[in-house]
Amino acid sequence: MALPGGQRAVQRLVDEHYEALYRYAYRLSGAADQAADLTQETFCKAHAQLSQLRDPQRAKPWLYSILRNAYLHRARSERQHRLLPLESVAELCELPTDPFPEVEPEKLQAALNDLPEGFRTPLLLFYFQEFSYRDIAAQMDLPIGTVMSRLARAKAFLRERLAPAEARRSGADGL
Amino acid sequence: MDCRTVRTLLPYAALPEELGGEERAEFDAHVGSCSSCAAIVNAERSFDEAMGRAIRELPTPAGLKNQISTRLAMQQGHVLRRQMLKATAAAAALLLVTLALGWWVSLKSEVSADDLARLKDGELQFVVDFRSDDIEGYFRGQGLRVQLYPDFDPAYLVNFDIVEFKGHRAARLDYQHNDARARVYVLSKRQFRMNKEGGSAVSGSNCSVEIVDMPNLIYVIVYQFDAKRENFLNRNQQVG
Numbered sequence: 001m002a003l004p005g006g007q008r009a010v011q012r013l014v015d016e017h018y019e020a021l022y023r024y025a026y027r028l029s030g031a032a033d034q035a036a037d038l039t040q041e042t043f044c045k046a047h048a049q050l051s052q053l054r055d056p057q058r059a060k061p062w063l064y065s066i067l068r069n070a071y072l073h074r075a076r077s078e079r080q081h082r083l084l085p086l087e088s089v090a091e092l093c094e095l096p097t098d099p100f101p102e103v104e105p106e107k108l109q110a111a112l113n114d115l116p117e118g119f120r121t122p123l124l125l126f127y128f129q130e131f132s133y134r135d136i137a138a139q140m141d142l143p144i145g146t147v148m149s150r151l152a153r154a155k156a157f158l159r160e161r162l163a164p165a166e167a168r169r170s171g172a173d174g175l
Numbered sequence: 176m177d178c179r180t181v182r183t184l185l186p187y188a189a190l191p192e193e194l195g196g197e198e199r200a201e202f203d204a205h206v207g208s209c210s211s212c213a214a215i216v217n218a219e220r221s222f223d224e225a226m227g228r229a230i231r232e233l234p235t236p237a238g239l240k241n242q243i244s245t246r247l248a249m250q251q252g253h254v255l256r257r258q259m260l261k262a263t264a265a266a267a268a269l270l271l272v273t274l275a276l277g278w279w280v281s282l283k284s285e286v287s288a289d290d291l292a293r294l295k296d297g298e299l300q301f302v303v304d305f306r307s308d309d310i311e312g313y314f315r316g317q318g319l320r321v322q323l324y325p326d327f328d329p330a331y332l333v334n335f336d337i338v339e340f341k342g343h344r345a346a347r348l349d350y351q352h353n354d355a356r357a358r359v360y361v362l363s364k365r366q367f368r369m370n371k372e373g374g375s376a377v378s379g380s381n382c383s384v385e386i387v388d389m390p391n392l393i394y395v396i397v398y399q400f401d402a403k404r405e406n407f408l409n410r411n412q413q414v415g
Contacts (some may be wrong), residue, residue: 007251010247010361011247013243013261014240014243014244014247015240018235018239018243019235019241021234022233022235022236022239023231023233025228026233026234027230032236036239036242039239039243040242040243040246043243043246043247044246044247044250047250047251048250081338086245100218100221100222100224100226101225102225102228102229103225103228103229105229105232105233108229108230114231121314124230126189127223127226127227127230127231128230128342129227129231132190132192132193133190135329138368146185151186152186155202155226158226159222
C-alpha cells in the first residue's frame with residue numbers, strides 16, 4: 001500500500017538521516033538506549049511538525065535541532081544538566097605540535113559527558129562536519145563569536161582530557 | 176600574512192566555507208613558508224581528524240530503522256484512532272441530540288383549531304381591574320409562561336383562566352368589545368404543535384379561528400359569531 005504524502009516524506013528523512021542523528025544523540029546523551037529513543041522521538045516530532053519544514057534543503061539542521069531540543073527537555077526534566085565552571089575549561093593558549101594519537105571511545109564519551117551541553121553541542125556539530133559556524137550559531141541561538149569561543153574551550157578541554165600523560169604535562173606547562 | 180594572523184584564523188581554517196578566496200591563499204602561503212605555524216596547523220588538523228573520526232565512528236544499532244518506522248506507524252495509528260474517536264464522539268453526540276429532539280417533539284400534543292373552538296366554558300376568573308403584567312404574573316405563578324396577545328387591546332380582556340387540554344395546561348383569555356367576543360388560547364410550543372390543516376372556519380359552528388405563530392407561543396383565536404380581528408385591536412392599530 002502506498003504511504004500518504006507526509007509519511008513518505010518522513011520515511012525519506014529517516015532513510016537519509018537516521019544514522020547521523022543516532023550518533024549525534026549518542027554523543028549528546030552518552031547512552032545507547034537514550035540515543036535510540038531520542039532518534040525515534042525526533043522522527044515522530046518531525047512527522048507531527050512536517051508543515052514547519054518549508055525548505056527541504058534545510059531538513060538536516062531542522063532534524064538536529066529537534067533532536068537537541070528533545071534531549072534538552074529530557075535533561076531538564078531529569079535534572080541531568082551538568083554545570084562545569086567556565087574557568088575549568090581552559091582556553092587554548094599554546095598548541096602542542098605533536099600529531100594527536102587515536103582516541104579510545106570510552107574515554108572520549110566520558111570526556112564528552114563531562115562537558116556542559118552548551119559546549120558539547122557546538123563541538124559535536126563541528127565534528128560531524130555538517131554545519132558551518134553560522135548553522136551552529138543558528139541552532140543554538142547564539143552569536144557566532146560565542147560559538148567559536150565555546151568550541152575552542154571544548155577542544156581545549158578534550159585535548160587536556162584525552163592527550164597522553166606526557167603531552168598533558170608539557171601542555172600544562174604552557175597554560 | 177604574519178604568524179599572529181594565521182593563529183587567529185586557525186579556527187576558521189578547519190572549515191572550507193569559513194576561510195576562502197584570497198585570505199585562504201595567503202593563509203596557505205604563510206603556513207607553507209613558516210615551519211612554526213605549519214607545526215601548529217598540522218597539530219590542530221591532526222587533533223580535529225582524530226576527534227572527528229572518534230566522534231563519528233559509532234555503530235548504529237541493528238534494527239533501529241525498523242524501530243523508527245514502527246514507532247512512526249504507531250504514532251500514525253494513534254492519530255487516526257484519535258481522529259476516529261473524535262468523529263465517533265461527534266456522531267454519537269449528534270445522534271443523542273436527534274433522539275432527544277425526537278423525544279421532545281413526541282411529547283408535544285397535536286392540537287387543532289376545531290378542538291379548541293369546541294372547548295366548553297369553564298369557571299373563569301373575572302377581570303375587574305388589571306394590568307397586563309398582573310395577568311402574566313398570575314399565569315407565571317401557576318407555572319405557565321404567558322404573554323397577552325400583543326395585537327389585542329388589554330382593555331377588552333374580560334376573563335382569563337387555565338384550561339387543561341390533551342394533558343397540558345394552557346391559558347385562556349376572553350375578550351369582548353361591544354357584542355364581539357373572542358377567546359384566545361395561549362399554547363406553549365414546548366407542549367403543543369398545531370395541526371394547520373383546514374381553513375379558518377370551524378365545521379358545524381358559527382366560529383372562525385385564527386392561528387398566530389410566535390417564536391415560543393401559539394395564539395389560537397376563536398372569533399364567535401360575527402366577531403373579527405379588527406374588533407379587538409389596540410386602539411392605535413384600529414383603522415378608521
